[in-house]
Amino acid sequence: xxxxxxxxxxxxxxxxxxxxxxxxxxxxxxxxxxxxxxxxxxxxxxxxxxxxxxxxxxxxxxxxxxxxxxxxxxxxxxxxxxxxxxxxxxxxxxxxxxxxxxxxxxxxxxxxxxxxxxxxxxxxxxxxxxxxxxxxxxxxxxxxxxxxxxxxxxxxxxxxxxxxxxxxxxxxxxxxxxxxxxxxxxxxxxxxxxxxxxxxxxxxxxxxxxxxxxxxxxxxxxxxxxxxxxxxxxxxxxxxxxxxxxxxxxxxxxxxxxxxxxxxxxxxxxxxxxx
Numbered sequence: 001x002x003x004x005x006x007x008x009x010x011x012x013x014x015x016x017x018x019x020x021x022x023x024x025x026x027x028x029x030x031x032x033x034x035x036x037x038x039x040x041x042x043x044x045x046x047x048x049x050x051x052x053x054x055x056x057x058x059x060x061x062x063x064x065x066x067x068x069x070x071x072x073x074x075x076x077x078x079x080x081x082x083x084x085x086x087x088x089x090x091x092x093x094x095x096x097x098x099x100x101x102x103x104x105x106x107x108x109x110x111x112x113x114x115x116x117x118x119x120x121x122x123x124x125x126x127x128x129x130x131x132x133x134x135x136x137x138x139x140x141x142x143x144x145x146x147x148x149x150x151x152x153x154x155x156x157x158x159x160x161x162x163x164x165x166x167x168x169x170x171x172x173x174x175x176x177x178x179x180x181x182x183x184x185x186x187x188x189x190x191x192x193x194x195x196x197x198x199x200x201x202x203x204x205x206x207x208x209x210x211x212x213x214x215x216x217x218x219x220x221x222x223x224x225x226x227x228x229x230x231x232x233x234x235x236x237x238x239x240x241x242x243x244x245x246x247x248x249x250x251x252x253x254x255x256x257x258x259x260x261x262x263x264x265x266x267x268x269x270x271x272x273x274x275x
Contacts, residue, residue: 010126011227012037039239059269069167081163084259091248095196100151105241106271116260119252131191181274
């Protein structure tokens with residue numbers, strides 16, 4: 001096994017590592033890599049749906065998505081499809097997966113099925129570094145505050161993505177979480193708000209809340225906090241959703257002559273109540 005760092009902020013590509021060989025006895029190696037690098041990447045992985053589920057189950061109980069129907073035989077796996085004629089992509093915009101849940105996702109395993117010849121990269125940002133590099137005056141203002149996270153309802157996840165099938169639910173979910181959370185395994189401090197789902201800071205008037213959130217969102221997207229992964233078919237990304245955000249770039253769309261299809265299989269592990 002060899003490790004190649006993707007940036008100085010986070011992310012590593014792991015070579016000569018067969019994810020189908022991970023089991024309870026050697027799982028600690030994989031988990032330690034994840035905790036250290038926050039997002040880890042593996043190429044040329046021949047993971048079947050059953051093997052992807054088995055791998056994810058080593059991390060903990062699996063989620064089913066609130067709005068999107070999973071595969072018929074594997075409801076825990078959401079197949080993310082961008083059709084060639086679509087100009088947007090599921091996961092576009094900075095976010096931490098399902099932060100609107102009472103127990104936001106712990107980790108995600110994403111496997112590429114069909115990849116465009118150019119474009120469609122995913123960018124990740126380190127929210128531990130985002131907190132560490134935040135202005136001290138802002139830290140003092142928000143360190144004991146909480147923020148509301150909202151799912152915005154089923155239409156937000158499905159209206160623009162015609163190949164994604166609804167499970168029939170359109171309820172909106174909303175939960176309040178600490179802005180500064182502590183990683184349950186490492187004890188590190190994490191800036192836990194995101195552009196897609198965080199709507200307000202509790203206990204502030206709207207103008208101040210909007211102003212501070214805008215500042216935080218821009219800070220979280222600083223390029224020096226990020227890494228970027230160029231997908232190939234049968235590549236796998238595993239990220240610690242507690243300490244990173246990500247952004248699926250939709251830069252392969254009609255109008256630029258780049259109308260390609262992109263297909264990914266996503267499985268998520270249930271997290272805990274942010275503290």
